Amino acid sequence: MVKPIIALDADGVLLDYHVAYRSAWEKAFNHCPALKDPNAYWPIDRWDVRKLEGDELVQFRCFFNEEFWRTIPAIDGAIDACNQLHDAGFELVCVSAIESKFENARLENLMNLGFPIRRVIATSNTASATSPKAAALSLLNPIVFVDDFLPYHRGVSPTIHRALITRETNGTPNLGTELDNIDSSHQDLRMFSNWWLENSPKLSS
Template identity: 55%
Template sequence: MARKGIIALDADGVLLDYGLAYAGAWQKAFGQLPRERDPLAYWPIDRWDVERLADERLDMLRRCFDEEFWCGIPPVPGAVEACHLLIAAGFELVCVTALPEEFRSARERNLRAHGFPIDMVHATDNIAPGGHSPKAETLHRLRPVAFVDDYLPYLIGIDSSIHRALIMRAATGSPNVGEALRFADSQHADLSAFAKSWTRQ
């Protein structure tokens, strides 16, 4: 089958359920699995019934976002199957994730362990320079036909020749609202919905 080009995929919120893994990090830090307060909350701090931390307790939690954490994040339901659907349709998949470089190999192992057909992970900064996506430089170098992310600010500054697809998950407190939605060429409930729309083309 002729290859149709590269599709670049974000990880957290698109491929992997970072919000669910956050509860595990909290349990590791403080010995108690938090109660889910709002399953439709975009940010983990709002999804789980947890306190806002500072000082030593915040440091305790941050230390739990280690190699083991980044290797063990569960997949978003349907995401593995969606990736295989895109591969079967002739696309090549890469992951472009805002993650410290030191954890890039952990992310690769995490994806492989779940059966994602993704061999290459590109790690970028998570701060948007000048209001533009920190993923823009990597995407411009890769020249994918499409880029899929669940965080609207990361679509800003991406070349318009790249189809910018926004995953509209978890509406409570979502940043995916307002005038900046013009930077999204399409909106989808999840990666499965994106894959189905792109494999029908």
């Protein structure tokens, strides 16, 4: 029996990009930034850091390498949520807007943390009117797509349940009329998992 697929974003849904960003900053500038706003959506607002330009920005970006994408910690409760979904009979696939050269590092990261995920699809994060993930999702044909960035739901087929993770709200892009395109919203993946398993049709054994 083919398992129904649930497609999951990584950063902000499965993995704590905030913590990884802070670690990269410390490695680049030998300074661990203090917490400025624990409810900030973007890491540049969460940590007490300055906006970078020129050579400093180039230096910082050098630390977003294989090691970075292979060592991002899990968000609290995300592994348990995925195990719940996996044990209920769903196949979990990570669909992530990263460069394809980091696809294997992302998969290694998830597997090393203990996520029951054996497939990552990298879609890049090219800006356009349609989500960079829409084409991959059309081919994958999951029953659910879970992401924490509202614009990445643009162009996703309405036959796919579109679940938005709202997480931190200060400076969030998850506002406006595009919320009409979302089928459900949840604070985090654990809350989505509990809700989905309670409300979705039960799988036949």
